[in-house]
Amino acid sequence: MFRRPDGHVARMLTIAGSDSGGGAGIQADLKTAHQFGVYGMSVLTAVTAQNTVGVQAVYPLPVDIVRAQLESVRDDLSFDAIKTGMLGDRAAIHAVADALAGVDCPIVVDPVMIAKGGEALLHPDDVAAVIERMLPLAFVATPNAPEAERLTGISIRSLADAARAAEALAGLGARYAVVKGGHLEGAGHLAIDVVFHDGTWTFFAAPRVPSHKTHGTGCTFSSAVAASLARGARPLEAIAAAKSYISRAIAAAADWDVGRGHGPTDHSQSPVWPERMEAGRMYLFDGHQFAETAPPL
Ligand SMILES: Nc1ncnc2c1ncn2[C@@H]1O[C@H](COP(=O)(O)OP(=O)(O)OP(=O)(O)O)[C@@H](O)[C@H]1O
Numbered sequence: 168m169f170r171r172p173d174g175h176v177a178r179m180l181t182i183a184g185s186d187s188g189g190g191a192g193i194q195a196d197l198k199t200a201h202q203f204g205v206y207g208m209s210v211l212t213a214v215t216a217q218n219t220v221g222v223q224a225v226y227p228l229p230v231d232i233v234r235a236q237l238e239s240v241r242d243d244l245s246f247d248a249i250k251t252g253m254l255g256d257r258a259a260i261h262a263v264a265d266a267l268a269g270v271d272c273p274i275v276v277d278p279v280m281i282a283k284g285g286e287a288l289l290h291p292d293d294v295a296a297v298i299e300r301m302l303p304l305a306f307v308a309t310p311n312a313p314e315a316e317r318l319t320g321i322s323i324r325s326l327a328d329a330a331r332a333a334e335a336l337a338g339l340g341a342r343y344a345v346v347k348g349g350h351l352e353g354a355g356h357l358a359i360d361v362v363f364h365d366g367t368w369t370f371f372a373a374p375r376v377p378s379h380k381t382h383g384t385g386c387t388f389s390s391a392v393a394a395s396l397a398r399g400a401r402p403l404e405a406i407a408a409a410k411s412y413i414s415r416a417i418a419a420a421a422d423w424d425v426g427r428g429h430g431p432t433d434h435s436q437s438p439v440w441p442e443r444m445e446a447g448r449m450y451l452f453d454g455h456q457f458a459e460t461a462p463p464l
């Protein structure tokens with residue numbers, strides 16, 4: 168396990184739902200934390216009966232047990248970073264936000280709303296609670312394009328739209344707003360994630376893998392950001408390391424035979440730890456290293 172400069176073991180907490188299929192949710196988060204050398208802890212918000220084909224059932228946990236899990240880990244263990252994923256419903260959002268107010272480590276908010284197969288993981292009426300309670304807590308927010316559309320009201324058809332949405336998310340309280348590009352297939356042969364912080368856009372790109380083994384990519388990416396922050400990485404370097412890890416995890420699983428549908432990614436990959444990343448640039452990851460290229464906008 169990675170030790171911080173003061174000698175303590177780096178640790179992160181994920182607050183998310185369970186995916187029985189093992190590719191997304193808590194399972195993806197803990198596999199990712201482990202792979203980053205970070206000790207992982209989990210607070211479950213919901214149990215899903217799910218596989219690579221779809222979500223068969225969702226059981227949100229009573230808010231009292233969500234709160235109790237949070238208190239248990241908080242009272243004994245400490246965190247260097249926290250990630251939130253599927254929160255399930257408004258009651259859980261309020262309980263989690265109440266518990267996280269005043270926490271002094273970075274929080275990565277992945278505003279999970281819809282599963283790959285289209286099933287709702289958050290009721291549309293509860294999106295307002297994510298905006299009001301979770302985005303202001305976010306050191307890094309990591310919506311995909313459809314989630315960013317719902318949070319900002321901006322229709323996202325292009326990279327320029329994604330960039331505007333990232334700026335709007337920062338206006339809603341996220342310190343670093345990342346709009347992920349996995350769903351922007353019209354954008355060409357690259358999967359480009361756009362980061363807005365402090366008036367500047369930074370872009371992280373990788374070749375788009377022609378694969379539908381992308382179940383859990385969002386969970387894996389956001390927990391990779393949290394694990395990097397838990398190790399003490401600076402924000403842009405943390406996002407870059409996460410981009411390298413998810414790109415490798417998607418590529419390595421492209422020929423897997425796990426499940427009949429949107430299969431999981433290969434969490435056994437290692438991230439690349441980049442040199443200093445400058446804001447306002449575009450970085451292209453080729454599977455081995457990052458190269459700086461002209462910003463696309
Ligand atoms: N086919 C692909 N090839 C390479 N990178 C990809 C591909 N699909 C997604 N990514 C990358 O994976 C990460 C997660 O992005 P994505 O937009 O898929 O998240 P998500 O929609 O939350 O995940 P999911 O669709 O599983 O819910 C981003 O860095 C994105 O650019």
Ligand SMILES: Cc1ncc(COP(=O)(O)O)c(N)n1
Pocket residue numbers: 183184185186191192193215217252253279281282283288381382383384385386387
């Ligand atoms: C329990 C749970 N949480 C989140 C997701 C979304 O997965 P992703 O956006 O990473 O594909 C999921 N399918 N199941």
